[in-house]
Amino acid sequence: xSSSRPxxxxxxxxxxxxxxxxxxKDEELSPANYLDYEGGLRxxxxxxWLFCPETVEYRGCVFLKERFSQGTVDDWFTxxxxxxxxxEAVVNHVELWDTFVNTALTGDDQLGEELPQLxxxxxxxxxxxxSARYPDREITVRVSDEEDGxxxxxxxxxxxxxxxxxx
Numbered sequence: 714x715s716s717s718r719p720x721x722x723x724x725x726x727x728x729x730x731x732x733x734x735x736x737x738k739d740e741e742l743s744p745a746n747y748l749d750y751e752g753g754l755r756x757x758x759x760x761x762w763l764f765c766p767e768t769v770e771y772r773g774c775v776f777l778k779e780r781f782s783q784g785t786v787d788d789w790f791t792x793x794x795x796x797x798x799x800x801e802a803v804v805n806h807v808e809l810w811d812t813f814v815n816t817a818l819t820g821d822d823q824l825g826e827e828l829p830q831l832x833x834x835x836x837x838x839x840x841x842x843x844s845a846r847y848p849d850r851e852i853t854v855r856v857s858d859e860e861d862g863x864x865x866x867x868x869x870x871x872x873x874x875x876x877x878x879x880x
Contacts, residue, residue: 801871810865832866
């Protein structure tokens, strides 16, 4: 899976949610009902930083604040010259397996199998948030899931100056 325009329109409900709904014997329960379940609000509040990340601008680039280090970015400029898009893509690269390193991704809940859908949702959110935040830039979000499974689902983005129809 690789996409430069992430879309999450063909999503399936996660296995753990379907099981929860069956346990409650109520097929009408929605993901919103699950979020209202015990402790859900804490996780949603924390997830806001993942889906609507803070960003910083540096040397004509946009970076995820959580992944930004001036020294590291300067090193990438030394290695790649003025290839700003490549530098942004590398620094902003988020591997979901690393994000959830303390979560069992195998087992009954099949959470590892849900990560590609999460990556698409994350990419779609980043596309919208970053496009609104930086209207003078063209935002490209790439969602991928390595064929060999070496990195799992990943999301990154880079920017370029928006091209005006009026020159």
